[in-house]
Amino acid sequence: MSDEMPQRVVDEKKLRKQSRRDFLLFGAGAFATLAGLWWISPLSSKKRIFGDHATDFLDTAAARFGLTRERSERFQNRALTFDDDVAEALYSPTRSVRTYKPSDVTPLRNNYNGRTPSPDYLDTWTLRITGLAGDTFVILRKADLARFEQHEQVTRLCCVEGWSAIAGWSGIRFSDLLRKYPPADGARWAAIESSVNLDGRGNPDPYYVSIDLPTAHHPQTLLATHLNGHPLGTDHGAPLRLVAPMKLGLKNIKAITKIAYTAEQPRDYWAERGYSKYDGL
Amino acid sequence: MSDVPVVPVAELPGCQVADEKTGAGLPSGQIADAVDEEPVATATEPPSSEIADDAHADPLSGNPATGQPGNPTRERLVIIKHHALVRLSHWLNVPILFALIVSGLSIYWASPVFLHKPDPVTHSRDYLADLGIAIAQHVPGAEVNPSWFYNHFGLGVYNLAGALRWHWLFVYLFLANGIVYLLGLIAGRGYRALLPRRSMIGESLAMVRYYVGVVPMKIARRPWPHPEVTTKYNALQRGAYASMPVAGALALASGWAMHKPVQFWWLERMFGSYDGARIVHFAVMLYFILFLVPHVVLVLVDGWDTMRSMIVGWSARIGGSE
Numbered sequence: 001m002s003d004e005m006p007q008r009v010v011d012e013k014k015l016r017k018q019s020r021r022d023f024l025l026f027g028a029g030a031f032a033t034l035a036g037l038w039w040i041s042p043l044s045s046k047k048r049i050f051g052d053h054a055t056d057f058l059d060t061a062a063a064r065f066g067l068t069r070e071r072s073e074r075f076q077n078r079a080l081t082f083d084d085d086v087a088e089a090l091y092s093p094t095r096s097v098r099t100y101k102p103s104d105v106t107p108l109r110n111n112y113n114g115r116t117p118s119p120d121y122l123d124t125w126t127l128r129i130t131g132l133a134g135d136t137f138v139i140l141r142k143a144d145l146a147r148f149e150q151h152e153q154v155t156r157l158c159c160v161e162g163w164s165a166i167a168g169w170s171g172i173r174f175s176d177l178l179r180k181y182p183p184a185d186g187a188r189w190a191a192i193e194s195s196v197n198l199d200g201r202g203n204p205d206p207y208y209v210s211i212d213l214p215t216a217h218h219p220q221t222l223l224a225t226h227l228n229g230h231p232l233g234t235d236h237g238a239p240l241r242l243v244a245p246m247k248l249g250l251k252n253i254k255a256i257t258k259i260a261y262t263a264e265q266p267r268d269y270w271a272e273r274g275y276s277k278y279d280g281l
Numbered sequence: 282m283s284d285v286p287v288v289p290v291a292e293l294p295g296c297q298v299a300d301e302k303t304g305a306g307l308p309s310g311q312i313a314d315a316v317d318e319e320p321v322a323t324a325t326e327p328p329s330s331e332i333a334d335d336a337h338a339d340p341l342s343g344n345p346a347t348g349q350p351g352n353p354t355r356e357r358l359v360i361i362k363h364h365a366l367v368r369l370s371h372w373l374n375v376p377i378l379f380a381l382i383v384s385g386l387s388i389y390w391a392s393p394v395f396l397h398k399p400d401p402v403t404h405s406r407d408y409l410a411d412l413g414i415a416i417a418q419h420v421p422g423a424e425v426n427p428s429w430f431y432n433h434f435g436l437g438v439y440n441l442a443g444a445l446r447w448h449w450l451f452v453y454l455f456l457a458n459g460i461v462y463l464l465g466l467i468a469g470r471g472y473r474a475l476l477p478r479r480s481m482i483g484e485s486l487a488m489v490r491y492y493v494g495v496v497p498m499k500i501a502r503r504p505w506p507h508p509e510v511t512t513k514y515n516a517l518q519r520g521a522y523a524s525m526p527v528a529g530a531l532a533l534a535s536g537w538a539m540h541k542p543v544q545f546w547w548l549e550r551m552f553g554s555y556d557g558a559r560i561v562h563f564a565v566m567l568y569f570i571l572f573l574v575p576h577v578v579l580v581l582v583d584g585w586d587t588m589r590s591m592i593v594g595w596s597a598r599i600g601g602s603e
Contacts, residue, residue, distance in 0.1 A: 004474040004513035006361045007599065015357060019593040026372065026592045033376045040447070045437040076443075079450035090544040097543050156555060158542065161441065162392035164555050246543045274442030276449075281543040 039067040040076055084278035088212075091280050097220050097245040100154040100166050105228055108157065108165040110235035113207075114199040117255065119234050121196045127240060131261030133182045142239055145225060148172035148180070153220060155245035157252060158281055160270075169243045171224035174216045183213070183261035190216050191266030192242060193258040209253045210268040210277065213261075215244055223256070248279040359595040362513070364469025368591055370462035377458060380451040382566055387435035387444035390428070394559050403427060452536060459529050466526075474513035475523040484508065484516030492517075521572060528565050528572075535562040 038046070039062055046055045059069065110116060127145075130137040152170040183190075190211045197207035215221060222243040225232060232238040237254025244251055250270050260266070271277040363371070386409075393407040400406070403414050405427040413430020417423040428438070436444045466472045487508040498505035508515070514522060538548035538558035552558035580587055590596040 007358055008361055009356050009358050010595075012355050012357045015359065015595070019589075019595075022368075022593045029372065037376060037380070040450075042437040042440055042443050044440075048438075076446045076450060079453070080446055082453070083449040087541065087544075090541060092544065095544065095546075098546055098549075156542075158539075158555065159392070160445070162388065162394075162539075162559065270442075275445065281541055 035062065035065075035067065038062060039072050043069065080276040084276050084280075087278050087280035091214065091246070093214055093218060097155050100156070102154055102168055102228075104166050105154065105168055106166045108167045108227070108236065109163070111159060111161075111249065112197075112235070112254070114197065114205055115202045116235050117196045117198055119238070121255070122234075122238060125239055125255075125257070127256060127259065129177075129181055129259045129261075131184055131187055133184050135184065138181050145172060145223070145240065148176050151222060153222065153243075153245075155220065155243070157243075157245065157249050159249040160275060160279070168228045169222055169224040170226040170229075171222045171240070171243070173219060174221040174223055174242075174244075175219060177223060178213075178216060186263045187261035188213055189262045189264070189266050191258075191260040191262055192253050192256055193260075194237075194253055194255045195257045196255050207253060207269050208267060209242075209251050210266040210271070211242070211244065211247070211251065212278070215247060215280075218244070218246060220245055246281050248281060250275070251279050357597075358599055359597055360590075360599060361469075361594065362590040362596050363594050364465040364471055365594060366461050366465025367469060367471055368465075368594060370458045370465060371591055373454070373458045373461075377451050377455050378569060380447055381455060382569070383434065384436045384444040384447035384451070385562075385566060386431055387437065387440055388448060389563065390431035390435060391441045394556055394563070452533070455529070456533060459526070459533070462526065475519060477519075477523065481516045481519060484510075485520065488515050488517040521576075524568075525572065528568050532562060532565040532569075535559075535565065 038058060043055070043059075046059075050058070062068075125142065127140040128137060129140065132138065149172065150170055151173055152168065154166060154168040156164050156166050158164040190213060191208060192211055193206055193208040195204070195206050197205050199205035224237075224241050224243045225239060227233075227236050232241060234255070237256075240256050241254040242252050242256060265277070268277055389409075390407075393409070395408050396406045397408070398406070400411070403411070403425075405411050405414060407427065409430050410427035413433070414425055414427065417425045417429040423429065432438050436447060466475075491505070491508055494505050512519070534548055535552055535558040537545050538552050539555060539562065542549040542555055542558075549555060549558060552561050586596050586598050
């Protein structure tokens with residue numbers, strides 16, 4: 001099987017020259033790789049492993065060659081936006097999310113990032129929608145939601161943490177709301193907010209997500225009022241939450257109080273905390 | 282990395298037999314000879330002007346060995362082992378797989394799938410957390426808690442966002458690097474040493490028998506010859522190296538199945554379910570690590586020539602496998 005191991009007679013001098021060059025390239029590449037990995041490594045991890053002093057020294061040295069902490073952040077965030085662009089390019093408005101039988105339903109955890117709000121807000125709950133055509137707004141109550149056509153679906157909710165759950169949702173289609181109260185011309189985004197969200201200590205910590213309008217128009221994007229046949233509890237976002245199964249769970253905002261249609265991409269709670277913005281599955 | 286051309290001599294016109302050890306039985310005009318201005322070829326092989334210009338810059342694409350190297354002080358018979366693109370992708374895999382594994386562990390820790398009932402003492406529910414607790418108990422000054430393993434073998438403490446960012450960055454590099462590897466495998470014809478062969482099973486058993494006996498026989502000072510290997514790799518190497526691109530493809534497929542389970546719904550279905558893809562993805566990571574341990578140990582045992590050949594592409598070990 002000599003064809004697997006071709007032999008050649010080569011010029012000794014040239015062989016040495018090329019080998020020397022390959023070793024130099026290898027060394028340079030190894031050095032560049034170590035420098036690059038250092039540059040993009042989290043500061044806390046570097047400090048834990050190498051200590052404050054060595055970390056500051058090496059970071060200062062790297063910064064002299066342009067490898068600053070700020071540029072590292074920008075570079076890595078570019079990886080996030082690149083992956084988001086890929087996800088957006090993959091999105092198809094006609095592709096349906098896989099649906100399951102009601103018997104496939106699995107337990108759904110309450111993954112509120114802070115404390116679960118007490119049900120006091122439910123009595124005075126309203127949904128305020130702004131950025132509508134004609135520069136108007138509308139305020140909806142629970143009874144107003146009941147007038148829309150009701151839809152049911154059993155879909156999987158995928159969390160950025162890696163867990164997922166199959167749940168049966170019912171409520172109204174976001175697209176029906178968009179048809180009834182059309183956004184202003186040029187609107188491309190829905191800024192959805194929950195003013196009742198709490199942090200870990202129970203202090204107000206409004207939660208907000210950006211949803212692109214193509215996703216909002218998808219027939220499987222619901223504004224849900226019921227989970228597995230029962231009205232939503234406060235743990236799952238009573239009285240109205242977003243169910244967009246083509247997005248990560250963190251976009252599926254609970255206890256919605258405001259929707260604003262905007263032309264510019266609105267802020268997003270977790271994107272401001274280092275996660276990606278689009279989160280398309 | 283090297284100026285070994287992407288198009289090897291073997292693919293150039295008139296070079297159909299460039300990889301053959303000898304040109305015996307073939308018309309002399311077909312014997313490739315990419316000859317230099319300083320001819321290294323023996324007189325029986327006239328230079329072919331057609332290809333001389335393409336290849337003269339590269340000593341490794343010189344004329345095929347005739348088995349009769351000329352002047353021993355200026356010429357040398359070597360084995361062409363790894364294409365430049367294969368070498369490049371091999372070494373790029375080191376930081377890429379390292380980064381994917383450390384960030385992957387940080388991501389996994391956010392929600393492990395391999396769980397057991399909570400341990401009454403440590404409260405751990407996860408097997409890797411158990412491993413971490415077991416290690417930490419033997420590390421002086423270490424705080425024994427379930428996150429010890431992930432804090433020390435992952436990207437950082439509570440750093441899911443940062444770990445995801447790393448994972449996406451390096452997975453695109455991994456994808457690109459896989460393409461570089463495949464191109465190198467084709468360009469250098471390296472795939473021929475990886476294709477399965479019927480004799481592999483018997484040869485594998487012979488290699489397993491050899492590895493099982495090698496240390497006891499060394500202690501007993503009894504001869505224990507390495508099974509004869511006439512190919513580039515022995516059968517176990519062949520299987521292990523051939524499995525790497527398969528494992529890489531599986532890692533990518535299972536990764537994308539959970540990254541985009543809606544748009545790539547067919548990928549998710551391929552792994553049964555969302556969690557099925559997670560389990561396969563984790564198993565492939567373990568496989569990469571299991572591959573790495575003997576891979577590094579054996580290259581160190583095998584010696585400098587083998588290590589060097591992955592940097593410079595050639596080996597001086599004529600007539601024998603590793």
